Amino acid sequence: MSDPDDEFADVPALAAASGVTDPLRASRQVVSTPGGDVAAIRWARADATGAGREARVTYLHGLGIDAHSFDATAVAVDLPAVALDLPGHGRSSWREDADYAASATAPTVLAALDALDVPPGLVVGHSLGAITAARVAALAPERVTGLVLVDMSPDFAQRAVDRIARALETEDSFASLDEVVDRAVEARVGDDRAVLLREARHSTVLGADGRLVRRHHFPHLPAGRTASVGRFADAWPDLETLAVPLLLVRGDRGYVSPKLHREFAERLPRATVVTVASRHAVQTQAPRELAAAIRTWRADSGLSDSVEEVTDPSSRSAPADEDDAR
DSSP: OOOGGGTTTTHHHHHHHHTOSSOOEEEEEEEEETTEEEEEEEEEOTTOOSOGGGOOEEEEOOTTOOGGGGHHHHHHHTSOEEEEOOTTSTTSOOOTTOBOSHHHHHHHHHHHHHHTTOOSEEEEEETHHHHHHHHHHHHOGGGEEEEEEESOOTTSOHHHHHHHHHHHHTOOOBSSHHHHHHHHHHTTSOSOHHHHHHHHHHHEEEOTTSOEEESSSGGGSOTTOOOBOOOGGGHHHHHHTOOSOEEEEEETTSSSOHHHHHHHHHHOTTSEEEEESOOSOHHHHSHHHHHHHHHHHHHHTTOOSSOOOOSOGGGSOOOOOEEOOO
């Protein structure tokens, strides 16, 4: 496991892999909200004063992972940003009621963005983070200038969502980081052991018994307790009333199957859809391709680098249709 002092030691390597010569500087910040403490990674220019107003992007990770899953993408996008550990994940507080549905956690996300002084900008969400991002946009449309969903459609089978949550709750501890990686490969989470090892380093902590355990809340619930992640289908009204540009980036081997992709495009015909070669965790398995899709869509949608004070989201034009899905 890495020492906390070298949490961001591999950022130069991530930058080199993306051809970024002057990468953003990463730092850790924790803010208090009525919903508990929220941990964030701030991505800023080296000469930034430390105020949150420089952020242009907010990254929200998926179920069972953490803000570090967006490190390589944030470096490649190369825009000042914040990446949050969602409630119950990473270094953020656990909820006593174990309710991690978007309806429960989106207000805490918004409170954290206020505490971090993050201005209106893009919100990029993966999986559960995508559903949460849609809820954030519905609750505070003035804060969101564009929304990016990473490999998630509200039509993803709820029984599969719940099965994943139950699997996280019953996951055994690990003897070593190599065992974390081995299990991930067996579960077909990915096949790049270096990427999986990095994720394992950040997502586990040493338990009292000397074994590694996930940082997130799910495996720590008392016997007989289960967590809620909500109904993903509830995000449809949030997305259908969205008045800002919308991008879906799906992995060709991810959770948004060709059938779900077609249904998404039919229901949200003004959205842009891009497909990349990846499994579900596009931001770790294809970060450069995801970053390129975001940057291209952002330029095509007329979203600028300046802070945008959005007072009337309905006045924004929707993006032209684009679909390069395979």
